[in-house]
Amino acid sequence: MQGAYHQEVIKECWRKCGCNMNCGNRVVQRGITCELQVFLTGDGKGWGLRTLQDLPKGTFVCEYVGEILTNTELYERNVKSSGSERHTYPVTLDADWGSERILKDEEALCLDATFSGNVARFINHRCFDANLTDIPVEVETPDRHYYHLALFTARNVNALEELTWDYGIDFSDHNHPIKAFKCGCGSAVCRDVKRKS
Numbered sequence: 407m408q409g410a411y412h413q414e415v416i417k418e419c420w421r422k423c424g425c426n427m428n429c430g431n432r433v434v435q436r437g438i439t440c441e442l443q444v445f446l447t448g449d450g451k452g453w454g455l456r457t458l459q460d461l462p463k464g465t466f467v468c469e470y471v472g473e474i475l476t477n478t479e480l481y482e483r484n485v486k487s488s489g490s491e492r493h494t495y496p497v498t499l500d501a502d503w504g505s506e507r508i509l510k511d512e513e514a515l516c517l518d519a520t521f522s523g524n525v526a527r528f529i530n531h532r533c534f535d536a537n538l539t540d541i542p543v544e545v546e547t548p549d550r551h552y553y554h555l556a557l558f559t560a561r562n563v564n565a566l567e568e569l570t571w572d573y574g575i576d577f578s579d580h581n582h583p584i585k586a587f588k589c590g591c592g593s594a595v596c597r598d599v600k601r602k603s
């Protein structure tokens with residue numbers, strides 16, 4: 407994943423720490439605190455998400471919420487809905503960080519926001535220089551098979567700026583089970599250049 411602000415994993419305080427909810431190491435579990443707005447982008451990307459306040463670099467914006475599926479369940483869901491265009495992109499959870507073990511498909515988890523999610527499902531993609539970056543966060547459970555995926559600002563973001571995230575799509579991979587959209591991120595380093603020509 408891209409972003410100027412990136413660290414491997416955040417472990418937030420939990421019930422065994424003896425602190426309370428005001429502890430400075432309980433950020434993601436307190437939920438969204440900045441003013442966000444879903445808006446119509448008007449540039450062909452459909453709905454998007456923007457901030458209504460200036461956000462300094464490193465601000466927690468929101469969690470990426472979705473149904474937790476195994477890769478096998480996601481594949482079956484995709485097969486059943488083939489033909490209808492997908493409007494959300496499942497996020498693969500890189501479970502077992504730090505371990506050399508390669509997970510089997512039926513074990514590997516992902517978050518699918520197609521039927522159930524939060525405002526993060528309105529965040530549009532931007533190649534490379536997106537203003538949000540994702541950081542795995544361990545909240546409450548030390549189980550490394552599942553973690554929360556939190557989105558933080560990768561730089562200072564001004565009020566009314568659209569919030570964007572690099573979905574990590576390989577636009578040249580035509581064999582991927584999910585057909586990529588034609589990217590209109592507008593980035594000078596857009597990865598979808600060949601498809602446009």
Ligand SMILES: C[S@@+](CC[C@H](N)C(=O)[O-])C[C@H]1O[C@@H](n2cnc3c(N)ncnc32)[C@H](O)[C@@H]1O
Pocket residue numbers: 450451452453454492493494495526527528529530531532587588589590591
């Ligand atoms: C997670 S949704 C984002 C919210 C979406 N714009 C909506 O109106 O619900 C992902 C979808 O948004 C659109 N999208 C996101 N980023 C885009 C981009 N850079 N260029 C064109 N379309 C984009 C694509 O249709 C994609 O399938």
